[in-house]
Amino acid sequence: MSATKRSLGLHGASGRMGIRLVQLISQDPEASLAFAADRPGHAQLGEDAGSLAGLPPVGVRLGTLADEPPRLDAMIDFSQPAASLAAAEFCAGRGLPLVVGTTGFEPDQRARLEGFGARIPILISPNMSRAVNLLMKLVEEAARALGPDVDIEIVERHHRHKKDSPSGTALRLAEFAARGAGISRLVHGREGLVGERPRDEIGIHAVRAGDAPGDHTVIFGLMGESLELSHRALNRDGFVRGAIDAAKFLAGKPARVYTMAEVLA
Numbered sequence: 725m726s727a728t729k730r731s732l733g734l735h736g737a738s739g740r741m742g743i744r745l746v747q748l749i750s751q752d753p754e755a756s757l758a759f760a761a762d763r764p765g766h767a768q769l770g771e772d773a774g775s776l777a778g779l780p781p782v783g784v785r786l787g788t789l790a791d792e793p794p795r796l797d798a799m800i801d802f803s804q805p806a807a808s809l810a811a812a813e814f815c816a817g818r819g820l821p822l823v824v825g826t827t828g829f830e831p832d833q834r835a836r837l838e839g840f841g842a843r844i845p846i847l848i849s850p851n852m853s854r855a856v857n858l859l860m861k862l863v864e865e866a867a868r869a870l871g872p873d874v875d876i877e878i879v880e881r882h883h884r885h886k887k888d889s890p891s892g893t894a895l896r897l898a899e900f901a902a903r904g905a906g907i908s909r910l911v912h913g914r915e916g917l918v919g920e921r922p923r924d925e926i927g928i929h930a931v932r933a934g935d936a937p938g939d940h941t942v943i944f945g946l947m948g949e950s951l952e953l954s955h956r957a958l959n960r961d962g963f964v965r966g967a968i969d970a971a972k973f974l975a976g977k978p979a980r981v982y983t984m985a986e987v988l989a
């Protein structure tokens with residue numbers, strides 16, 4: 725018996741994540757690409773989304789959110805913050821579920837995005853990888869178990885093209901660590917005569933170098949020993965597979981905000 729095939733739309737379809745999504749959707753027997761949108765004025769508008777991803781043509785031309793899509797089961801967005809809000813408006817107007825992988829939202833943008841949960845099924849996650857989502861739980865547990873004397877520092881490393889800093893994943897890891905340790909103050913890098921490190925802060929440090937798809941390390945520093953929990957993406961496939969799974973999961977669900985933990989349960 726063949727599985728249900730979900731018709732998916734992409735926003736940011738010619739970006740780094742968009743291209744790999746087109747490639748992995750084409751290999752997925754339970755999904756097909758039906759709509760591909762990108763930035764208005766993009767140089768490749770009108771070209772076949774498959775060809776842009778180095779595949780044989782898939783019959784879907786790169787367009788924009790001004791185009792009317794065919795019937796879709798869900799949309800996936802990897803673009804930039806203001807564009808994600810436009811994608812949410814687009815989906816809400818058509819009752820379409822939306823997976824948002826974009827990062828770098830200001831708090832008010834994030835709140836507006838979550839507000840779309842009243843109208844459509846929406847999932848917003850800075851990291852769709854199964855391993856990174858496990859890392860988040862481990863970090864909270866370690867922060868709780870190591871007690872009040874632990875110094876928690878987060879180091880993230882990404883490719884030189886990344887626009888937001890620190891990464892959305894580093895900020896989310898800090899939330900989990902903060903909950904476990906009962907600390908709420910975040911410090912972004914340190915410079916100058918900053919004095920001794922107080923106990924009650926979490927440091928976040930962003931490295932930008934080469935083409936690294938995304939590394940995150942949480943350091944738990946104690947007297948005489950330290951524990952480090954790390955994830956290294958070797959390519960973007962873990963993020964892409966998670967996003968496709970999330971889109972399939974949201975298809976047909978009632979409107980609300982969903983989490984990656986629900987997808988991965």
Ligand SMILES: NC(=O)C1=CN([C@@H]2O[C@H](COP(=O)(O)OP(=O)(O)OC[C@H]3O[C@@H](n4cnc5c(N)ncnc54)[C@H](OP(=O)(O)O)[C@@H]3O)[C@@H](O)[C@H]2O)C=CC1
Nearest residue numbers: 736738739740741762763803807825826827850851852963
């Ligand atoms: N949640 C997760 O697991 C992951 C999240 N990310 C996040 O996803 C986002 C995209 O990453 P990545 O693919 O590397 O970035 P890219 O810059 O390669 O891709 C973004 C795409 O969105 C397009 N875009 C820009 N502005 C608009 C607009 N106004 N409307 C529509 N499309 C637009 C870009 O076009 P143009 O190039 O012409 O500007 C580009 O094609 C980032 O926020 C990143 O942090 C990345 C990996 C994993």
Ligand SMILES: O=C(O)C1=N[C@H](C(=O)O)C[C@H](O)C1
Nearest residue numbers: 827850886891892893937938
């Ligand atoms: O921009 C990227 O590439 C990535 N961004 C995400 C983030 O900001 O956390 C996730 C991943 O690390 C790749």
